[in-house]
Amino acid sequence: MEYIIGQRWVSHADAQLGLGVIVEIEQRRVTVNFPAVGEERTYAIDGAPLTRLRFQEGDHIATVSGVELVVTRVDEHQGLLLYTGTDHHDAELTVSELELDAYVQLTTPQQRLLNGHFDKNSDFALRVATFDYLDRQQRSPVRGLMGSRTSLLPHQVYIANEVGQRFAPRVLLADEVGLGKTIEAGMIMHQQLLSGRASRVLVLVPETLLHQWLVEMLRRFNLHFALFDDERLAEIDAGNPFEAEQLLLCSTSLFAGQPERREQVLAAPWDLVVVDEAHHLEWSAEAPSEEYQLVESLAGNSAGLLLLTATPEQVGQASHFARLRLLDPSRFHDLEQFAAEESQYHRWSDMAQQIEAGEIPGDLPEGLDRNAEPAQLIEQILDRHGTGRVLFRNTRAAVSGFPQRLLHRHPLPCPEEYRFSSVDVDSGLHPELPYHDDSWLAFDPRVNWLEQTLKQLRPAKALVICANADTAVALEHHLHLRAGIRSAAFYEGLSIIERDRAAAYFADEVNGAQTLVCSEIGSEGRNFQFAHHLILFDLPLNPDLLEQRIGRLDRIGQQHDVEIHVPYLEGTAQETLLDWYERGLDAFSESCSAGYMIFQRFREALLGHLEQRGEGFEALLSETAEFTVQTRLELREGQDRLLERNSCKPDAANALIDAISERENSDELQEYLEALCEAFGVDTEFHSEHTLILRPSEHMLTGHFPYLRDEGTTVTFDRDKGLAREDLAFLTWEHPMLVEAMDMVHSTELGNAAIGTIKLKGIAPGTMMLECLFTVNCVAPKELQVERFLPLSPTRLLVDARGKDLAHLVPHTRLNELVERVKKPVALAIIKQVQKEVDAKMLLATRQAETRLSDLLSEAEAEMRAQLGAERERLAALQKVNPSIRQEELDHLDYRIEECAIHIRHASLQLQALRLILTT
Numbered sequence: 001m002e003y004i005i006g007q008r009w010v011s012h013a014d015a016q017l018g019l020g021v022i023v024e025i026e027q028r029r030v031t032v033n034f035p036a037v038g039e040e041r042t043y044a045i046d047g048a049p050l051t052r053l054r055f056q057e058g059d060h061i062a063t064v065s066g067v068e069l070v071v072t073r074v075d076e077h078q079g080l081l082l083y084t085g086t087d088h089h090d091a092e093l094t095v096s097e098l099e100l101d102a103y104v105q106l107t108t109p110q111q112r113l114l115n116g117h118f119d120k121n122s123d124f125a126l127r128v129a130t131f132d133y134l135d136r137q138q139r140s141p142v143r144g145l146m147g148s149r150t151s152l153l154p155h156q157v158y159i160a161n162e163v164g165q166r167f168a169p170r171v172l173l174a175d176e177v178g179l180g181k182t183i184e185a186g187m188i189m190h191q192q193l194l195s196g197r198a199s200r201v202l203v204l205v206p207e208t209l210l211h212q213w214l215v216e217m218l219r220r221f222n223l224h225f226a227l228f229d230d231e232r233l234a235e236i237d238a239g240n241p242f243e244a245e246q247l248l249l250c251s252t253s254l255f256a257g258q259p260e261r262r263e264q265v266l267a268a269p270w271d272l273v274v275v276d277e278a279h280h281l282e283w284s285a286e287a288p289s290e291e292y293q294l295v296e297s298l299a300g301n302s303a304g305l306l307l308l309t310a311t312p313e314q315v316g317q318a319s320h321f322a323r324l325r326l327l328d329p330s331r332f333h334d335l336e337q338f339a340a341e342e343s344q345y346h347r348w349s350d351m352a353q354q355i356e357a358g359e360i361p362g363d364l365p366e367g368l369d370r371n372a373e374p375a376q377l378i379e380q381i382l383d384r385h386g387t388g389r390v391l392f393r394n395t396r397a398a399v400s401g402f403p404q405r406l407l408h409r410h411p412l413p414c415p416e417e418y419r420f421s422s423v424d425v426d427s428g429l430h431p432e433l434p435y436h437d438d439s440w441l442a443f444d445p446r447v448n449w450l451e452q453t454l455k456q457l458r459p460a461k462a463l464v465i466c467a468n469a470d471t472a473v474a475l476e477h478h479l480h481l482r483a484g485i486r487s488a489a490f491y492e493g494l495s496i497i498e499r500d501r502a503a504a505y506f507a508d509e510v511n512g513a514q515t516l517v518c519s520e521i522g523s524e525g526r527n528f529q530f531a532h533h534l535i536l537f538d539l540p541l542n543p544d545l546l547e548q549r550i551g552r553l554d555r556i557g558q559q560h561d562v563e564i565h566v567p568y569l570e571g572t573a574q575e576t577l578l579d580w581y582e583r584g585l586d587a588f589s590e591s592c593s594a595g596y597m598i599f600q601r602f603r604e605a606l607l608g609h610l611e612q613r614g615e616g617f618e619a620l621l622s623e624t625a626e627f628t629v630q631t632r633l634e635l636r637e638g639q640d641r642l643l644e645r646n647s648c649k650p651d652a653a654n655a656l657i658d659a660i661s662e663r664e665n666s667d668e669l670q671e672y673l674e675a676l677c678e679a680f681g682v683d684t685e686f687h688s689e690h691t692l693i694l695r696p697s698e699h700m701l702t703g704h705f706p707y708l709r710d711e712g713t714t715v716t717f718d719r720d721k722g723l724a725r726e727d728l729a730f731l732t733w734e735h736p737m738l739v740e741a742m743d744m745v746h747s748t749e750l751g752n753a754a755i756g757t758i759k760l761k762g763i764a765p766g767t768m769m770l771e772c773l774f775t776v777n778c779v780a781p782k783e784l785q786v787e788r789f790l791p792l793s794p795t796r797l798l799v800d801a802r803g804k805d806l807a808h809l810v811p812h813t814r815l816n817e818l819v820e821r822v823k824k825p826v827a828l829a830i831i832k833q834v835q836k837e838v839d840a841k842m843l844l845a846t847r848q849a850e851t852r853l854s855d856l857l858s859e860a861e862a863e864m865r866a867q868l869g870a871e872r873e874r875l876a877a878l879q880k881v882n883p884s885i886r887q888e889e890l891d892h893l894d895y896r897i898e899e900c901a902i903h904i905r906h907a908s909l910q911l912q913a914l915r916l917i918l919t920t
């Protein structure tokens with residue numbers, strides 16, 4: 001090709017030079033100036049590594065003066081190109097190629113191919129595979145559920161799937177103690193973050209659980225939360241500190257008496273707010289607690305809200321209702337109506353059972369569709385008349401596989417010193433409290449008993465819980481200093497770090513403490529299931545608290561029966577309360593969600609007997625026992641059964657688990673990772689089955705590979721190994737290493753232009769084929785989540801000389817096996833010859849892809865209308881029974897549907913990769 005001064009050329013040997021301009025032609029040499037880098041280079045005309053830059057119709061170009069145009073026509077005048085195009089204001093302009101900006105980036109596959117910027121065929125294959133896998137991820141029914149380092153437990157996977165897929169989920173996770181609510185919340189967050197439904201998350205937890213949450217989120221979900229406390233807040237001096245991070249963890253107490261902080265946290269935007277131990281959010285119409293008010297305001301500002309509590313009714317039904325109201329104010333708007341509905345659970349449960357058996361109940365409530373499918377009808381009942389979509393509660397009875405709880409009573413004589421202490425209930429239950437020094441340790445027989453018991457249990461670990469910090473401190477001192485028992489204390493007077501250190505010392509298997517003595521704060525949320533002896537130095541006057549205490553050990557991962565030891569002083573309130581819990585409420589052998597309600601019912605009588613045990617106590621025990629049996633039965637047949645229906649559908653859960661396992665058990669991920677490593681210059685080495693060691697090499701493509709440490713990272717694809725070996729990274733399609741590396745392929749041009757030759761019988765040598773990969777590009781506001789309905793949908797075409805698509809005849813993987821590499825000089829020579837032909841074929845290929853696109857778009861719109869339409873229908877149906885649903889909410893949903901439709905219709909094709917293939 002002839003060079004002319006003023007023409008623009010690019011160096012295919014060094015793309016970093018930008019766009020050059022011919023400044024001199026002298027005999028057999030040509031000099032090119034590269035303004036972007038301020039360099040001039042002279043080449044021999046014959047072998048110059050230069051390609052003429054020629055933009056096409058539809059290309060975006062920019063001039064040195066900052067004008068941007070979409071090219072509509074290309075003319076040539078005295079060897080120089082003139083581009084005509086339209087700018088942002090639709091004005092038409094013509095510019096000479098001389099005016100083009102030198103900072104040109106040739107990134108589209110067609111530009112790169114035609115300008116001689118070829119990638120390896122293996123990179124091309126990697127790119128195609130990347131889009132295929134990304135698309136699979138977007139469509140996968142288990143998207144967001146694969147990446148957690150957890151055992152796949154049906155009740156958790158079910159909830160995570162139900163809730164995590166929702167747009168702006170608002171739910172109360174109320175599984176019984178220790179069944180994994182934190183894990184469920186983590187799975188939901190993971191799913192929401194991965195799908196882009198949420199990006200800013202605030203987690204509020206009691207101070208004692210901060211560290212545990214931080215660690216669980218990191219090790220199980222690779223979620224890096226920033227822990228905000230006084231210290232961290234003090235470090236941020238500019239702007240709203242709560243906007244400094246995306247994932248934020250802090251304690252609820254951080255805001256107590258801090259109006260400015262409250263304003264700041266409320267001013268920050270949140271997609272999801274999570275509140276652990278939400279039973280602390282006390283509410284009454286007259287005096288809602290400070291915490292409740294804070295969460296109420298946050299709930300109003302955030303699209304999503306997760307509340308976690310094992311004991312939703314711990315502080316009464318009104319507070320329980322108020323928490324549900326935070327989640328769905330339109331559904332829960334009237335406490336009296338709610339109470340009336342709760343009493344009807346039995347009826348709904350029976351009704352659901354009838355429908356399941358194929359009958360349509362005569363008293364089906366108004367507004368339900370008698371002709372709907374049974375499953376749908378049941379769901380409508382649950383949604384409109386139960387706590388349906390907002391409350392999830394799994395019980396031990398339903399989950400199964402839990403060990404037994406065994407109570408050991410240890411009666412001890414009441415010492416003289418305590419006989420004369422005051423006789424109110426509190427000092428009856430905690431007679432040591434009035435002592436301002438440690439003198440009670442000497443005569444309280446529970447102390448000596450504790451010392452002896454721990455010695456007998458050695459080396460088994462035991463968790464000791466008592467109500468008060470002073471008691472815990474005194475006991476621990478005694479055990480540690482006088483009895484020589486390795487112990488630690490855990491109470492509110494310690495800093496967070498000291499508390500976590502104490503818990504870690506207790507957890508240490510080899511050199512750790514035998515016992516941890518906790519005040520009540522240790523009875524909530526913490527994971528101590530590595531121990532199976534629980535010593536209740538006293539008993540709390542609230543069954544839900546008792547359940548929380550037992551739940552420290554009786555939780556997922558417990559390998560033994562849980563041995564509960566209760567020392568008590570005979571003839572005192574302690575014995576009375578123990579009797580009531582054991583023989584009345586049966587609280588030790590089984591957890592009971594109605595414990596607090598039963599306690600309230602018998603409270604007055606019980607308090608009387610705690611002060612002075614009277615003759616009627618046996619009768620109270622039988623009455624409580626009878627009522628408890630009855631209540632448990634009713635719960636089992638009513639509320640619990642209804643909630644169970646809603647909280648785990650085993651078939652659906654197992655199908656999800658099978659789908660996850662299937663993806664995990666295939667070798668695809670490992671093979672893909674190895675290809676990624678090859679492309680990015682990361683060395684891989686076999687470690688053991690399904691486990692590899694990755695190491696940076698000297699030939700790293702980008703100098704960085706996500707989550708790869710300088711000293712190397714060992715990764716496993718095996719879930720069991722990942723659970724057992726925390727030092728290995730557990731790799732799934734959702735691990736950030738994969739997600740980021742795939743993004744590196746997606747968002748760069750790696751592998752988007754390639755050239756190769758093949759030998760195909762029956763096809764004349766010299767025949768040219770173009771392998772094109774298109775994806776759907778839908779530009780839409782993130783909150784619409786359009787990719788739910790319209791994923792990348794890669795479309796591969798293999799067009800032959802006549803524009804016929806051979807993709808189905810020669811699959812991509814087959815082509816990869818056959819294709820041979822072409823040396824660069826030959827490739828450049830070919831490209832010069834076939835420019836026009838490539839353009840013509842691209843046109844044909846694009847037309848075919850566009851026809852497919854229009855089908856894809858229609859399907860996506862139909863799917864979107866079906867899904868969002870069902871949501872609208874639900875809201876409209878609820879509005880009939882609940883006047884507080886505002887018309888604007890329905891209007892907003894209508895608006896969203898139409899917005900989605902507009903964006904789907906405007907989606908376009910994007911060419912992601914192009915390979916030129918010649919037959920030889």
Ligand SMILES: Nc1ncnc2c1ncn2[C@@H]1O[C@H](COP(=O)(O)OP(=O)(O)OP(=O)(O)O)[C@@H](O)[C@H]1O
Pocket residue numbers: 149150151152153156175176177178179180181182183184309310524525526527551552555556557
């Ligand atoms: N799927 C799982 N795989 C492995 N470990 C799990 C799984 N689910 C829960 N666990 C472990 O079981 C324990 C209890 O889980 P978690 O803390 O989430 O329960 P919880 O319901 O929040 O408890 P609490 O009611 O006490 O707050 C934790 O140690 C957790 O790591």
